[in-house]
Amino acid sequence: MPYSFYKPIQKLITPYARLALAALLMSGLSVHAHEFWFTPVTAPLAAGDSASLTLHVGEFFEGDVLGFSAQQTVALRQYSASGATDLRALLPRNSAVPALLVPVLTPGTHMVVFNSQPNFISLPAGSFHAYLHDEGLDFIKAQREAAGSAEKPGRERYRRFVKTLMRVAPGTDTAQSAAAKPDTTHATRTGQRLEILPSIDPMAMVPGEALGVRVEFDGKPLEGALLKAWHKRGGQMLIIRAKTAADGSASFDLPYAGPWMISVVHMIPAVSVKDVDWDSLWANLSFNLAPK
DSSP states (O other): OOOOOOOOSEEEOOOOOOOOOTTTTTOHHHHTTSEEEEOOOOSOEETTEEEEEOEEEEETTEEEEEOEEGGGEEEEEEEETTEEEEOGGGSOSSSEESOEEEEEOSSEEEEEEEEEOOEEEEEOHHHHHHHHHHTTOHHHHHHHHHTTOTTSOEEEEEEEEEEEEEEEESTTOGGGGGGSOOOSGGGOOOOOSEEEEESSOGGGOOTTOEEEEEEEETTEEOTTOEEEEEEEETTEEEEEEEEOOTTSEEEEEOOSOEEEEEEEEEEEEOOSOTTOOEEEEEEEEEEEEOOO
């Protein structure tokens, strides 16, 4: 079910362990209305290494590991200054893997992008409206009220569009990771239907600096979208919220080093789909902010 609306900027989260959901993969009931992200890579990387990537689903930057499977993958690509690489050949055909080893052969910024197949869910009206409120989508509730369908279940098809950024040092000297030359990989438009584009490379920042981002839907700026920046520190969850301007831009001050993710959700009426009224798109960008 959708999580309840949380007003506090910080929420205490008790650390806990969860079992892997390999058998469920991306079952609609298990992952809907929860964040979905690549766990940021925090270990130093050097050219020639392989990065171990995992997908998570959950709440408050705490969740379950999901497997990678060919059946649930529309796109899986790696971007760097050297270009783009299709990673779908790394996926087994008839099973799932809990983690994906991605070679990082060149220094600089690397970005891995995952787009999911659609999944479907129907929620009771009250639960659907609570979820809409959580994600800044009250305009959808207003559309339902105007159409006289506010008391009907919310029948939805949803897709995930996630990214993660990594910094790779030259050679085999991982101590040079922070000094690896920044490039423009972070700003690459990947063709995701809902896409978060950072204005600067987050891994070239230091704690306390502001990160500007731009949200695009179908390649155009998305105004009024609710963005959330998530960071877990010492058992506490920090959530920073911002709304996008007319040009799709927003900005966050990121006060702490460590793993961060930024999320946004958008929804539109579904067209020519049986038993589905709404299409939702969930975008997420994750990265590790180095200490000063």
